[in-house]
Amino acid sequence: MNEEPVNEHISRQLREAAEAHQPDRARMLARVQRGMAGPATRHRTRSGLRSWPRAALAGLATAGILATGSLAMAELAHFPLPSEPTVAPAAPSSPAVPPAPQPSTPSPAGTRGPAAAPATTTPTSPHPSPSASARAQNGPLWSAGSISPHSTVYWNENDLILRTGQPLTALTVELRIVQTGGVRDTGNWRTLSPDDFTVTVQESGGTLVYRWVLKPGRTVPAGQHEFAGQYNHATGVRVTAGDSYRVEAQSAGGTASVGGGFAPAG
Missing domain, CATH: 2.60.40.1170 (Mu homology domain, subdomain B)
Incomplete structure (x- = not known):
């Protein structure tokens, strides 16, 4: 009995596994959500995943990316961008008002301030005292x-x-x-x-x-x-x-x- 080459035997098993595999979408989504909610936990890879076709793995990666983007957008919705600071308009300056004149303090009774010097006049035709x-x-x-x-x-x-x-x-x-x-x-x-x-x-x-x-x-x-x-x-x-x-x-x-x-x- 002739034995098949090893490479062809492996290829044929992969094709049969891919045709018989039915992906569990619910489990895939739950797994993605758990990964996004907390730190990644290393699990032992099940042997069944190694038999997934490349197209399924690519679809899983795409779903993860979309889920990550959706989660990031949701987080951004809770923290809006800060708005520009609002500056209150300056109040119009009031015109300068001169201080009210202070009433003069009356002098104590019996005292007087210095009086203005009396105006002096020159006689029209003054005469010296005659001898x-x-x-x-x-x-x-x-x-x-x-x-x-x-x-x-x-x-x-x-x-x-x-x-x-x-x-x-x-x-x-x-x-x-x-x-x-x-x-x-x-x-x-x-x-x-x-x-x-x-x-x-x-x-x-x-x-x-x-x-x-x-x-x-x-x-x-x-x-x-x-x-x-x-x-x-x-x-x-x-x-x-x-x-x-x-x-x-x-x-x-x-x-x-x-x-x-x-x-x-x-």
């Missing part, structure tokens, strides 16, 4: 002559203050300016109404004379009045020692006259 020779008094009249502090090395002003304690019905005022070089009239003024006086300015005998004469029917009220003569002169500080004034007046008490010189500018 004894520049002052004169007679009856209701009092007088004082001075050089204006606004005088310069080119220009001077001689001022006369006249006070009367009674109304005057007649009045003549003269200012006499000695010609010291370049003396020339530039104007004059008085505090009484110009309509009440006749005013003349002339040079006579080396002297510039300013004269005010009260018009008839006019009256000089009691009080203080001023008269002034203005003139140019040679450059430099002018010597005024030769200048003089003379006043003659009539009142209800009679006649009175005063005269004197001009105190230098202070």
Whole structure:
């Protein structure tokens, strides 16, 4: 009896086993699930599995892959991807509000803070205190002559203050300016109404004379009045020692006259 070659004998048995084998799908699925649920446990391979055809083994591998993917998707469904952090919108900034003014604290009784310095004013036509020779008094009249502090090395002003304690019905005022070089009239003024006086300015005998004469029917009220003569002169500080004034007046008490010189500018 001829023996068959070994390889052909094995091939024929495999074909017969494959044709007679019926796979148990339920057991296969349960086995896959057990493998996915816990660590793999090494089992002794049953001899029957070695007889499975390659197609069955390939199908089992595919089923395992699909089962693994399904399980992974299920796990991902329980843990969603983190969403981007939500940033709350910034609250609009409020406009700056200036602090409320604080009430001042009153000073204790009997005390005062430093007072503001009083404003100072400059007199329109200040006069230095006239010397004894520049002052004169007679009856209701009092007088004082001075050089204006606004005088310069080119220009001077001689001022006369006249006070009367009674109304005057007649009045003549003269200012006499000695010609010291370049003396020339530039104007004059008085505090009484110009309509009440006749005013003349002339040079006579080396002297510039300013004269005010009260018009008839006019009256000089009691009080203080001023008269002034203005003139140019040679450059430099002018010597005024030769200048003089003379006043003659009539009142209800009679006649009175005063005269004197001009105190230098202070």
